[in-house]
Amino acid sequence: MSEKAKPAKEAISIPGDAVSMPTTIKNPERIASRRNELIEIATTMFLDRGYHNTSVRHIVRACSFNLASLYMYVSSKEDILYLVAQDLMNTIAKELLETELDAESPERAIQTAFAQYCRISNKFRRQIRLLYREVGFFPEESRNDVLSTVSDVLEFFEKIVVQGVATGVFKDLPPKFVALDMVLAAHAIAIHTRDVLSHTSLDDYVAFQTDKFLTLLLVDESQDA
Amino acid sequence: MSEKAKPAKEAISIPGDAVSMPTTIKNPERIASRRNELIEIATTMFLDRGYHNTSVRHIVRACSFNLASLYMYVSSKEDILYLVAQDLMNTIAKELLETELDAESPERAIQTAFAQYCRISNKFRRQIRLLYREVGFFPEESRNDVLSTVSDVLEFFEKIVVQGVATGVFKDLPPKFVALDMVLAAHAIAIHTRDVLSHTSLDDYVAFQTDKFLTLLLVDESQDA
């Protein structure tokens, strides 16, 4: 590499590029920056008013470019939703998947991971609500793409369970169901905020759920003693 | 009650009456029948095409009355959604609340109630999805009204847990959280159909969840002996 080479070139990730979203624009950095602006603005608006109550005009009014330009970076309103959803899922999943787990103890791994995902669910409450609401309107392909990130999250928990079972620390319960249970318990913070938080604190809820999962998973505790 | 009073008066329940939904129409039976027709027709359409892709014109085309008349019985498109949501929640809650439970055994009561609610969630998958999606857009008052029925469902489970704890059959776990867990586990059938049903049957899922809840709730049987 020469010193003058743009070393961060690889760092530019173009939103929507994964699933081939066609553009006449040549400069990838420009695409990235325009789409990112779009994502930021549209996310807020979709969160505030919902996808269907937000017009493209409304979005673009808050952008640094104009309506016709918008259509140089996305090819439909749905594309914007897709961009937003993908970004949301990525942010959420990334924050979870970066969590450092205790490789020695599945028990502690579960505790850490679940606590982390609860924290994330709490932080991204509205985003998760948006995803629950609007992903259903996606066409096949995009929906699958977005849901694949949900699968990543599920797998993250699944793997911990599988490892726990493999090392004899956890009972032999179906890992998929256990993982789903955990994800749901965390999502409930976003989706059923009232029911979760009206009577106690978030910490209490997380503590209860953690206890529950460990009780279920850990092999006979009485024998541990 | 005057002699001239219509004795069946109580039998007429006017949809939407709970939460003030103003009308200039005097005859309550007319209101009830019009609104019921509306609910029936709109429900199908919202389920098929979604709320936002269904136009008021489209709805009214299938009704026995006309567009202008519709606005004598509801005051906006949102009102129709509210009517539909309320009806859906009532149907679902009613079907659960009618379940006959074994008053003697909280264990069997839980089994019955949970199995029943899973059956309901499976039967009303699309309806539950519709509710999850659209209720968030309701204004305060209507949302609370619809969600109060969710509370009824939660309480139904809560009471069983409370009773089980009271009779010493169940461990002393927070009943609200346990109830929420159960409701979520059932809703997952509707909301996360793929994840729940792709690898096993509904029965397996229900069995797993039932086991889980009983394991959690029942006081250590081995020590009882």
Added chain:
Amino acid sequence: MSEKAKPAKEAISIPGDAVSMPTTIKNPERIASRRNELIEIATTMFLDRGYHNTSVRHIVRACSFNLASLYMYVSSKEDILYLVAQDLMNTIAKELLETELDAESPERAIQTAFAQYCRISNKFRRQIRLLYREVGFFPEESRNDVLSTVSDVLEFFEKIVVQGVATGVFKDLPPKFVALDMVLAAHAIAIHTRDVLSHTSLDDYVAFQTDKFLTLLLVDESQDA
């Protein structure tokens, strides 16, 4: 018929009714009057600027109703063109078909009919140009419908030729081709106005063409004697 009956009821002809152009409007007279207004205004504009350069907004600005109302009487911009084309063709064909012909003499019938159609073609020059231009853009069904009126015109001439041939006054030439020739010669006044009128008068042109057709058609008179 009672005296109070609306005797002219049958007289209301709804433009576009022949080919089923759906409407939510119930009152047929209203449909007729709205569509007629539309036809009158759109015809002028299509004539002035062409179909593609005339926007629905532009048309409706000159109407007594508004954009949304327009779409209660037609279902697309194309429908307007169809209405206009149909009306043009009907006007033209009607004016021709009403011509009283000398039933005794095919020779005089041809003279009268052709002269009349030349007069019409001259009067409706721009309309004929419009039809030539835009009919090609119609979808199958409407095009056939409009072209069927052209066939009526062709048949009008064809019948005269056939009768002339049958009575031995005309030579046995293919009537379809002869009729087409006549129609084309008349249309040329509209389509090739420059070439037709730049060097002589319309009368000269008509006289030339009439002579031509009679020369072609009439069986050798000199030999008859």
Added chain:
Amino acid sequence: MSEKAKPAKEAISIPGDAVSMPTTIKNPERIASRRNELIEIATTMFLDRGYHNTSVRHIVRACSFNLASLYMYVSSKEDILYLVAQDLMNTIAKELLETELDAESPERAIQTAFAQYCRISNKFRRQIRLLYREVGFFPEESRNDVLSTVSDVLEFFEKIVVQGVATGVFKDLPPKFVALDMVLAAHAIAIHTRDVLSHTSLDDYVAFQTDKFLTLLLVDESQDA
């Protein structure tokens, strides 16, 4: 001519040069080649989708240069249509004008010329339809320019007639009208394809028309015998 002058200078004919079509570009060969590329590509598209349904973007996507460059060689979308129309007319006229005629016999000349133009009209059906449709929208100057080529075609026939009349082979009919008749009869193959071809073959039509014109033109055949 200087020695350095490009000797083939005269060979480069710049499309659109006849009628002032301004350009900032200096190199005439470049203009010619760009415009020719444009003509080739746009012709296909106009033929396939019509002028109004073809966007400048669509055209340029198939070109070797880009949108902004296009506007260095033409100054509007209409210019492209003009270029195309001019080229179409030239191609058609050239193919006719190259026809070798029997200088001795006006009769055979007419036969050959008309047959040839019918062949051309059949070959270029869609092109002729395009011209009929769109030329009317041209502004004065360009229309005249395009129509002057039509005049060339008319004159081609006119001259034969004039010569026939001059040599006493043809009757003294107005040559302009006869020529127009012939051109129209040929164009009918393109414009009234259905009516011309639905009942017989092209050859029959041409034969009929040829007979017709000869019957009209040739001086008293009975006396020839």
Added chain:
DNA sequence: CATGAATGAGCATTCATTCAT
């Protein structure tokens, strides 16, 4: 009480064209 007809405001999208580089 019912309804036929109307409408203002809005929608997503596309266009021909221009200009800074």
Added chain:
DNA sequence: GATGAATGAATGCTCATTCAT
């Protein structure tokens, strides 16, 4: 000369809602 990117203005059409009758 070439081109990537931008943009103002318009397009056809639909919507929820209202009123005169």
